[in-house]
Amino acid sequence: MSFWLLKSEPAVFGIKALAAAARRTTCWDGVRNYQARNFMRDEMRVGDRAFFYHSNCAEPGIVGIVKIVREGYPDHTAFDPGDAHYDPQSDRARPIWYMVDVALERKLDRAITLSELKAHAAGALDGLLLLRRGNRLSVLPVSERHWRFILALE
DNA sequence: GCCAACGTTGGC
DNA sequence: GCCAACGTTGGC
Numbered sequence: 526m527s528f529w530l531l532k533s534e535p536a537v538f539g540i541k542a543l544a545a546a547a548r549r550t551t552c553w554d555g556v557r558n559y560q561a562r563n564f565m566r567d568e569m570r571v572g573d574r575a576f577f578y579h580s581n582c583a584e585p586g587i588v589g590i591v592k593i594v595r596e597g598y599p600d601h602t603a604f605d606p607g608d609a610h611y612d613p614q615s616d617r618a619r620p621i622w623y624m625v626d627v628a629l630e631r632k633l634d635r636a637i638t639l640s641e642l643k644a645h646a647a648g649a650l651d652g653l654l655l656l657r658r659g660n661r662l663s664v665l666p667v668s669e670r671h672w673r674f675i676l677a678l679e
Numbered sequence: 680g681c682c683a684a685c686g687t688t689g690g691c
Numbered sequence: 692g693c694c695a696a697c698g699t700t701g702g703c
Contacts, residue, residue, distance in 0.1 A: 534689090558698075581689050639690080659696040661688050 527568065528672040529575035530655055531591065531627070532663040540577055540588045540632055549629040550594060553664075554602045555610040557622060561664035566597035566623035568666075575627065576667065576675070578655070579636075586638035587675065595626035637678050649674045 531553060533539065543551055556562055570593065577589035599620035603612040615621035639655075646656045654665040667675075 532689090560698095585690070659688095661697065663688085 527570065527573045528667040528669060529564070529569065529573060529593075530578050530587070530665050530667050531575045532578045532580040534581045535579045536582065539579060540629070543577070543589070543591070543627075543629045544632065546629075550626055552595075552600075552624050552626050554600050554624045556600070556624065556663060557610060557612065558661075558663060561662055562621075562623050564664045564666065565625045569593050569596060569625050571596055574630070574672070576672075577629075580663075584636065584638055586636045586641070587633065588636045589632045590630045591627040592630050593625050594628045597623040597625055600624040633679050635679065637675060641678065642675070645674070 535541075538551070543549060553565065556565065573593040575591050575593065576587045577591050578587050579585055599617070600610075600615075600622040602608040602610045603615040603620065603622045604617060605611055606613075610622075612621060642650060642653070643656060646653070650656060650671055653667065653671050654660060654662065655667075
């Protein structure tokens, strides 16, 4: 089993929206970055776990845990001219963008904020991609060692 | 293939 | 709202 971190803006789709979704499940659509796509298309497996991270908000941080319930498949929002993530380069015969389905496993008892994670940047969380300067990846792997450490902070 | 311009991300 | 970082685009 592998571990991941998925970013989402709470104003767009936060943990509350996921908790309210049918079967507490959603497709992780709209990712338009090749590296992030490759992780979803090629590496995520059913049963993998991911941190649900709130970005671009007052208090960025990890707020929940989700599990991957469906492996990479074409992101249909790329085919829809009315969708904000429409990409005319992508079509059903040759899809460019992929997504996975995730289900909420649980909300954390408390949010683990970015500033709290940063406090360990030079120690136990050295190498965590989220903390790399200027990191903008919205889907990124987390080592098992880092996963366990972060959960112990909760 | 280089690289400047541009758009987006995301913390603050 | 600002701005640094960085991915993408497109002219050459």
